[in-house]
Amino acid sequence: MRAVCWNGIHDVRVETVPDPKIINPHDAIVRITSTAICGSDLHLYDGYIPAMLPGDILGHEFMGEVVEVGPDVRRIKVGNRVTVPFPIACGQCYFCQHDLFSLCDNTNPHAAQVEKLWGYSPAGIFGYSQLLGGYAGGQAEYARVPFADVGMQKIPDGLRDEQVLFLTDILPTGYMAAENCHIQEGDVVAVFGCGPVGQFAIMSAYLLGAERVIAIDFVPERLRLAAEKGKAETIDASQTDVVQQLKQMTGGRGPDAVIDAVGMEAHGFGLFGLYDRVKQSLLLENDRAFVLRQAILACRKGGTLSIPGVYSEFADKVPMGALMNKGLEVHTGQTHVQKYQGQLLNRIQRGELDPSVIITHELPLDDAPHGYDLFKQKREDCIKVVLKP
Amino acid sequence: MTTAITSVPGRSSQDSAAVQSRRGRTSINSGWGERLADFALGGGLIVGGLQRRSLLGGALILGGGWFLYAGATGHFQPYAALGLVREGGSGSGLVVERSITIGKPREQVYRYWRDFAHLPTFMRHLEAVTTSDGRRLHWVAKAPLGRQVEWDAEITTELPNELIAWESLPGARVANRGEVRFADAPGGRGAELSVRLTYAPPLGTAGAAVARLFTEEPNQQIDEDLRRLKAILETGETPTTENQPHGKVVIGKER
Numbered sequence: 001m002r003a004v005c006w007n008g009i010h011d012v013r014v015e016t017v018p019d020p021k022i023i024n025p026h027d028a029i030v031r032i033t034s035t036a037i038c039g040s041d042l043h044l045y046d047g048y049i050p051a052m053l054p055g056d057i058l059g060h061e062f063m064g065e066v067v068e069v070g071p072d073v074r075r076i077k078v079g080n081r082v083t084v085p086f087p088i089a090c091g092q093c094y095f096c097q098h099d100l101f102s103l104c105d106n107t108n109p110h111a112a113q114v115e116k117l118w119g120y121s122p123a124g125i126f127g128y129s130q131l132l133g134g135y136a137g138g139q140a141e142y143a144r145v146p147f148a149d150v151g152m153q154k155i156p157d158g159l160r161d162e163q164v165l166f167l168t169d170i171l172p173t174g175y176m177a178a179e180n181c182h183i184q185e186g187d188v189v190a191v192f193g194c195g196p197v198g199q200f201a202i203m204s205a206y207l208l209g210a211e212r213v214i215a216i217d218f219v220p221e222r223l224r225l226a227a228e229k230g231k232a233e234t235i236d237a238s239q240t241d242v243v244q245q246l247k248q249m250t251g252g253r254g255p256d257a258v259i260d261a262v263g264m265e266a267h268g269f270g271l272f273g274l275y276d277r278v279k280q281s282l283l284l285e286n287d288r289a290f291v292l293r294q295a296i297l298a299c300r301k302g303g304t305l306s307i308p309g310v311y312s313e314f315a316d317k318v319p320m321g322a323l324m325n326k327g328l329e330v331h332t333g334q335t336h337v338q339k340y341q342g343q344l345l346n347r348i349q350r351g352e353l354d355p356s357v358i359i360t361h362e363l364p365l366d367d368a369p370h371g372y373d374l375f376k377q378k379r380e381d382c383i384k385v386v387l388k389p
Numbered sequence: 390m391t392t393a394i395t396s397v398p399g400r401s402s403q404d405s406a407a408v409q410s411r412r413g414r415t416s417i418n419s420g421w422g423e424r425l426a427d428f429a430l431g432g433g434l435i436v437g438g439l440q441r442r443s444l445l446g447g448a449l450i451l452g453g454g455w456f457l458y459a460g461a462t463g464h465f466q467p468y469a470a471l472g473l474v475r476e477g478g479s480g481s482g483l484v485v486e487r488s489i490t491i492g493k494p495r496e497q498v499y500r501y502w503r504d505f506a507h508l509p510t511f512m513r514h515l516e517a518v519t520t521s522d523g524r525r526l527h528w529v530a531k532a533p534l535g536r537q538v539e540w541d542a543e544i545t546t547e548l549p550n551e552l553i554a555w556e557s558l559p560g561a562r563v564a565n566r567g568e569v570r571f572a573d574a575p576g577g578r579g580a581e582l583s584v585r586l587t588y589a590p591p592l593g594t595a596g597a598a599v600a601r602l603f604t605e606e607p608n609q610q611i612d613e614d615l616r617r618l619k620a621i622l623e624t625g626e627t628p629t630t631e632n633q634p635h636g637k638v639v640i641g642k643e644r
Contacts (some may be wrong), residue, residue: 005636017634024626055636072625092623094492094578106620109628112612124628134630144633147624 002389003057003140004368009047010376012058014366020136020144025072028148030084034161035062035138035365037375037385038169039195040310043265044129045372048286049312051113051130060086060126061168062138063161066152075149082152083167084145085337087123088135091150095123102334107146108133117313122334139368141389153341156349162356163348165386166200171355172340174200174261177308178208180331181257188212188250190298191232192291193261194222196358196384197308201259202230203353214249216242218267221381229357238269243298254300263309266290272317279316289315296323307332358384365389417463424460431456485586485608489615492579493622495571499550499580501622502569511617511627514610526555538562564589582618584611 005015020029038061043049063083066076076082089101096104104123108114111121114131124146127137136143145151155164174197181189189205191198194217205213215232217223223234235245247254268276268290279285291309296319299305305328323330347353360383363371371385419427434453438446459465491498501507505526509515516529516537525543532538540561546554546568554568565588572581617627 001634003634003636007636013636015636017636020634021632023629023632026624026626053637057634057636088628090620090624092492093619094490097492106616106624107628109630111616112609115612124630133628136630136633136635140634146628 001141002365003136004059004365004387005054006044006052006056006058007054010045010372012045012369012372014368015055017057017140020142022068022070023144024146025070026147026149027070028066028073028076028145028152029068030062030064030082030138030143030145031067032062032064032138032141032143032389034064034165035059035140035387035389036165036168037061037139037368037371037387039197040128040263041372042376043263043310043312045376046265048264049129049131053130053134056127056129056134057136057140058127059137059139059143060128061165061170062126062140062143063155063165063168066148067142069148073148076152076154080152081155081157083155083164083341084126084138084143085151085153085172085341086128086169087125087334087337088133088146089123089150089338090147096150096338099336099339100333101150101336101338110134125334139365139387141365151338153345155345159348160356162359162386163354164345166196166355166358167337167341167344167348169335169337170196171200171344171353172337173197173308173335174202175204175207175340175344176333176335177201177259177261177306178204178210180306181205181208181210181259181304182329183208183210183257185209186211187256188214189257189259190214190216190246190255190295191226191259191261192216192295193259193263193309194219194226194230194234195261198222198259198261199225199230199358199383200355201261201308202226202232205259206231207347207352214246214255219378222383225358225383237267242294246298250300254298254303256300257304257306258295258299260291260295260305260307260309262291263307264288264311264315266292266309275317285316286313287311287315289318293317293319296326296328299326299328301326302328304329304331306330308335310334359386361385363387419459419463419465423465424463427456427460427465431458431460483588485588485611486584487608487611487615488581488583489619490574490578490581491619491622495573495580496550497580498582498622499553499571501618503547503553511621512614513617582615584615586611 001017001019002014003017005013007013041058044052044058066078066080066082069076069078087102088107089096089104090106093105102123107124108121110130110133114121124133124135126135153167178201183189183205187210189210191201191213194215202213202215213232214235215226216235216237218236218238223236226232227234235242264287266288268288273290276288276290280288292315295305360381361374363385365387368387371387374380374382375385431453434449434456438449438453505518505520508518514531516531519527527541529537529539540557542555542557544555546552550571552570556566557564567586570583574581620627
């Protein structure tokens, strides 16, 4: 089969590799009909995630048709049309039993190595480095999905791939980020980052009752999408002091909740932005915390910080004093997709959400390298690339 | 739950964590052969350093002094940094200790381990463990270069649902002891297992240090073994990515 393989920094190639096989009794094989490139894939593309091997197959946002099931698969049948969550979860451990699927104990075969970096290991993830299991990803024609009964979401007829593909990752990610804000009546929510996750966080914040949503970015087409489809008020981070502007727009209080939908490759401005870029180029800092700093400073006292943005190692100069003395509540984590996908599918069916509005490019799988380049450089007003095997 | 033998799961001695940690920092972790080597090396370096009147000479003297100190105290700092702990003063034995929580009843986990034939299902380095009378065990393990190593052991202590301890019999190439304690995890989380293995690797501590640098670390190995046990008991399978598609095996192309 054809598959997108990582081969180094800014080097992805579509190769012909063996087809996946059933390995464990709860596995299923999916023939992939649509798959996407994620913002977090760019961290792999840019070389910021350690433990990648040349030849690793990328991709964790994929859907398609089940073509084979293992002997212990009960709920899922051959022929089912499914979306597949990006974290792999067993359904049996303490964390899965508490709906914390992205923290599953039993799906990372390389958990012992991760403990050296993070203390404990989260669940395995498709196509996201050897540290998170080294699972072959879904930017390919076929994929093997462990614990198919636990994860796979059956999709009814009458919905196009483009409407449901993002149930795999970014839609639940934006939704969980907004839910983690514990939005009360009258709340103002600020969303840093108007990429796909940010767009869904904006939509979700309104669905969950926010009075106002203020979206921050510096890319014009993303701010435009946030305003037109998301109905958010916008701030251009390249033109103004964001923290001060947020204060001004909220009667001096600050937003009640702040979502960091940017993560470790934050684009910084001014002196702190330069600090991060210099340290990163000298390999003294891996994660750029520019947006995280702003989020901590911008949030009102006693407010909530919600961090779906991916961080990998260590970040520098984080204002812990502000965080502590303002009494902020922090929620973070990889998305528990399995918890949210059903209810979000219902919302899509009821017409409350149309995730397909963020798609700007659809390319054949073989054009994946071009797709990565478009997405990384934000060329042609690119916001989201979908690949068709 | 507490008995006269087990006070706190995971601690086979009665020492507090502070005492154990202090012992780790200053304990004797070298055997007598190694300590003699330390004296010889240390003395040689100091002599060599005294013959040079230079920065290098100074460095040699400092290095020599460090080795003499290691010889005199029996504490070789790099072993401590690698987590190699000798058991019980200058006795021979390296200790590996790990703990895991499994979301199944204590009795079920105990039963699985007590049938030692199950051990190779989660301990990767084992080929087989067989028994004729339930107390004497015959172990077959994988060794480097595709070989095997075998030895006999017997179960020395057995407290149902609480403790299993075993010890290799004289004649084993690598003398070893093991014990696993079972306790209830709080809040209905299942069972807490605490495993402690003691073994005397060939070539003593130095051999283990080299092995640790170049191959699997014993603590990481038992970590992975216990994780596999947990996965087997909780899900019926162990997570793996072996034999999955990968770009290094590209069809029709040399790599």
